[in-house]
Amino acid sequence: MDTRTAVIARRRLFSSAHLYDQKKFSREENLATFGRCHTPHGHGHNYVLEIFVEGRIDERTKMVIDLTDLDSILLTVTDPLDHQHLNFDVAEFKEKVPTTENIALYLREKVRIELQTRHPSLKLKRLRLFETDDLWVEIE
Secondary structure, X not given: OOOOEEEEEEEEEEEEEEOOOOOOOOHHHHHHHHHHHOOOOOEEEEXXXXXXXXXXXXXXXXXXXXXXXXXXXXXXXXXXXXXXXXXHHOHHHOOOOOOHHHHHHHHHHHHHHHHHHHOOOOEEEEEEEEEEOOEEEEEO
């Protein structure tokens, strides 16, 4: 990494409900595969999204990105999921099981689009999505 580049990280909390239901599986196979996560109504989590953004440190501001703008990106990508039941309220997950992995992949794509639109020179270096304190997915 260039000495004039840095990685800045920020996190945002959002709450969503989900259930695991693979439409290609029988009820028995869903129960065997997903256990208590396969329920009629689902359950909720307080997710924590962390993003790590890499870029050059601006000579004028001495920042990679203004934190207000970084917070705006996080809000833009998490707000459609916040206080929603992912299986029923978010088009992406009506046909896709909203596992922690799939939610992280969804968010990575949304963050990349926002970064490219607002700050084409910046790069999403890493994304972490915590479902619980002891369960998370990390994508580089």
